[in-house]
Amino acid sequence: MEFLKSFILGVKSTLAVHLFRAKVGHSLFWVSAGFLLLVAAVVVSVSFKNQWNYKTLKPRGQAGFNFKNSIEMIEACSMALGHNAGVSAVCSAVSGANSGLMIQSGFPVFTKNVVFSVLLGFLLPLWCLTFAVEGLGSEREGKTLFWLFSKPVPRSSIYVGKFLAILPWVIIWSLGGFFVLAVCAGDSGIFAFKLFWQPIALASITYASVFFFMGACLPRASLIALAYAFVVETLLGSMPGSLKQLSVAFYARCIMFQKSSDLGVVLEQGGGYGDFSQTMAICFMLGIALMFLVAGIFFFGKIELRGQR
Amino acid sequence: MIGVSPVSTKPDIVPLWCKKVSKWHGNFLGLNDVSLELRPGITALLGSNGSGKSTLMNLIAGQLYPDTGSIRIFGVDPWTWRGKHLVGYSPDLDYFYSSWSINDFLMRMACLAGIESKKVPSLVNEILDVVGLLSVQTTLLRRCSLGMRQRAKIAHAILMDPPLLVLDEPFRGIDPVGRRDLVQLLLKFQSSGKTILVSSHELEEIEKLTSQVVMLRSGRVVSAGPVSRARDRLLNKPVEIALEIESAEQIRFLAQTVFNYSEVLGVHLPEGKAHILMVLTRNPEIVFSHLVKISIENNIPILRLEVVDEAPAEVMESLFQG
Numbered sequence: 118m119e120f121l122k123s124f125i126l127g128v129k130s131t132l133a134v135h136l137f138r139a140k141v142g143h144s145l146f147w148v149s150a151g152f153l154l155l156v157a158a159v160v161v162s163v164s165f166k167n168q169w170n171y172k173t174l175k176p177r178g179q180a181g182f183n184f185k186n187s188i189e190m191i192e193a194c195s196m197a198l199g200h201n202a203g204v205s206a207v208c209s210a211v212s213g214a215n216s217g218l219m220i221q222s223g224f225p226v227f228t229k230n231v232v233f234s235v236l237l238g239f240l241l242p243l244w245c246l247t248f249a250v251e252g253l254g255s256e257r258e259g260k261t262l263f264w265l266f267s268k269p270v271p272r273s274s275i276y277v278g279k280f281l282a283i284l285p286w287v288i289i290w291s292l293g294g295f296f297v298l299a300v301c302a303g304d305s306g307i308f309a310f311k312l313f314w315q316p317i318a319l320a321s322i323t324y325a326s327v328f329f330f331m332g333a334c335l336p337r338a339s340l341i342a343l344a345y346a347f348v349v350e351t352l353l354g355s356m357p358g359s360l361k362q363l364s365v366a367f368y369a370r371c372i373m374f375q376k377s378s379d380l381g382v383v384l385e386q387g388g389g390y391g392d393f394s395q396t397m398a399i400c401f402m403l404g405i406a407l408m409f410l411v412a413g414i415f416f417f418g419k420i421e422l423r424g425q426r
Numbered sequence: 427m428i429g430v431s432p433v434s435t436k437p438d439i440v441p442l443w444c445k446k447v448s449k450w451h452g453n454f455l456g457l458n459d460v461s462l463e464l465r466p467g468i469t470a471l472l473g474s475n476g477s478g479k480s481t482l483m484n485l486i487a488g489q490l491y492p493d494t495g496s497i498r499i500f501g502v503d504p505w506t507w508r509g510k511h512l513v514g515y516s517p518d519l520d521y522f523y524s525s526w527s528i529n530d531f532l533m534r535m536a537c538l539a540g541i542e543s544k545k546v547p548s549l550v551n552e553i554l555d556v557v558g559l560l561s562v563q564t565t566l567l568r569r570c571s572l573g574m575r576q577r578a579k580i581a582h583a584i585l586m587d588p589p590l591l592v593l594d595e596p597f598r599g600i601d602p603v604g605r606r607d608l609v610q611l612l613l614k615f616q617s618s619g620k621t622i623l624v625s626s627h628e629l630e631e632i633e634k635l636t637s638q639v640v641m642l643r644s645g646r647v648v649s650a651g652p653v654s655r656a657r658d659r660l661l662n663k664p665v666e667i668a669l670e671i672e673s674a675e676q677i678r679f680l681a682q683t684v685f686n687y688s689e690v691l692g693v694h695l696p697e698g699k700a701h702i703l704m705v706l707t708r709n710p711e712i713v714f715s716h717l718v719k720i721s722i723e724n725n726i727p728i729l730r731l732e733v734v735d736e737a738p739a740e741v742m743e744s745l746f747q748g
Binding site: 123126127130131133134259260261263264265266267268269270271272421422423 | 451484487488489490491507508510511515517519521522523534535537538539540543582586
């Protein structure tokens, strides 16, 4: 009971001191802000050219013609077969339906090309590690951990308090970045944001736990976190087969895949994203977050301040 | 009974109890089978660089965990959060949250220590007054002199009013007037019944504080006894004073003037630091008064004044060879 009281006191006081005091001027922050601006500029450029549709994309696995060319071919066939009213009507109906779909396809195109690949595979891990690694990593690097360790509260409470203090920054930065990209993409993007903000927020919390653990317990945490982000999340996460299940992004994609499937939009065939239900994916992500939180509490409690002088 | 004694009593009734404590730093044995028991009062911890003073203090403060043996503060393991209630530690590290002011630092440390928020401002003001930092409390830590940062560390150590104070090199960087004040402060703590373990190379100050000395060499306690023997060996140790002056012209004038005094053994300008003048003396208090006089008479503002007094390792070595 005494421990619990002290734990709560420790979490409260650490939170009170460190909440809204995240370091924003460090190099990783500017790198992640720079990438946000770069991707936003590309999204604005695509929006400006009105290219969030299948007009300029090619059907999967086909070289040469794009979707627009295919429809033009159908229309040409329809004109060529003009003497047969039945065939012409069918061709016109098919090409009209395809054209309508093509024009209205901004949401799947934006989701597949920006949210699924760039945001989840690259930007989100980078944004999350920006604040999460710095949480206790900056204390380690700056050799100021002593000031925390000398306090009469359990170390686990310092770890949890610091984690809760960086969490709003991670979530705000991640959702804020997603929102900026969504706004830049117009109506399709805003629709995607409304539909997917929850899995993105959940993935941010999971990433925060993983990267916060690295910052607190590993030396050169920024480099290790960057290596993890690119190797596991970007490369492994985009691999075919079951290897991608090792990445956090996979489970976020599962939720997004099913949310869009509910609307009748199949985002990616054969990716294995339909194998996990939304509930399972949420449980996996929360499980990973909890596992790293517990591991962090354990290892953080063992840290000795060697070489702090 | 005041001071240090061999381990005999039960650990839960003495302020500090160490039994057969050893600590490895990789392949290096930092502390070797140390047994110690401290009673209320001031005890000095002496030893050359690398003798294990800071390791022992870090163990007592619960920042390191002993590989063998055990340490208790009033029967409580200092590694645990309960133990942190009982010990105030001023380490020999100089890393701070540089963008915070002294006041911010202490306020936040008090908050982290779980002190009731409405009591924090008055407590911090009181402690700042005690350590003589009240008038400079808004100064950013990165702009503070070494002496000011030392005081901030001491303020941090006494924040929770713990019964045991562990002070690692508290006199380092503090000017003679500040040292006198610190000695008075520590004596006041002693009279209030606290147990204080203080390490220092400044035997003059140590002698003013206590006659109880624990000497460490190569991680072992070699003796515990009076400080007078050690004082004799270090009496002639010169001290270096660093001055920061605005213009190079004024530095040259000050160097020439101050060098004429017999108490000054030498002056020099460190390479790459155009505004710093180093003055070597065996009698810093008299040289301080000369400097103040020259500064006022010639209108030369002294921006910073610090005693750079890291005792040479060889002096301490000779002390422990005797």
